[in-house]
Amino acid sequence: MSTSGKNAGSTQNQQVRGRPFAPGNRGRPKGARNRSTLAVEQMLDGEAEALARKAIEMALDGDGPAMKLCLDRLLSPRRDRAITFALPVIESAADLPRATEAMLQAVASGEITPSEAADIGKAVSAHIEAVTAAEMAQRLARLEEAGA
Structure with a gap:
């Protein structure tokens, strides 16, 4: 009896790990959708308005998760805001501590x-x-002028 594993004699039928698809086959095409997603979309087709109305009614009745759902759809995610504060001008490395x-x-x-x-x-x-x-470039230019 062999102790090297349960499929020791069937190495010809095994696929090489790390290469699940044959050359030229890159798997699912870009933009292709899962079958279960398509099935759910078909079931909900035409019901979006009724579902949205029900979620709004539930939110208005005080249902917390329904409120969150509605508010998440109404309010866009917070982006960076413009800020204003006094930052001193930085013309050299010596100005960095003030900044x-x-x-x-x-x-x-x-x-x-x-x-x-x-x-x-x-x-x-x-x-x-x-x-x-920029300061280094100016110093180098002065040194080259002095050496010429």
Whole structure:
């Protein structure tokens, strides 16, 4: 008796792992829908208005999940908001401490949220990198002029 596994002799019929489809067959076409989804859509076809009316009635009667469903459909998801606070001009790396202090003060006073400050911090970091690169290019140009 062999102890190497239950299908040791049938390796010819086994498919190679990691390659479930034959070459050229990439599976379900893009945009194709599941059969169960199509079946449910057919059952609900023509009932959307009645279902929506019932959900609204349930929400108006105080059903919490129905309220959430209706409000989720009525209100668009919250996007980034425009924020206004005093951020000092950053012309060199020496200006960075004043900018970060302004961000910390804005968070501490509630003008902006910590996540908004983090996003602003990323923008400030990118600006500092650009300022530093420009300063380096100017220094290099001066050194090349002096060496010529």
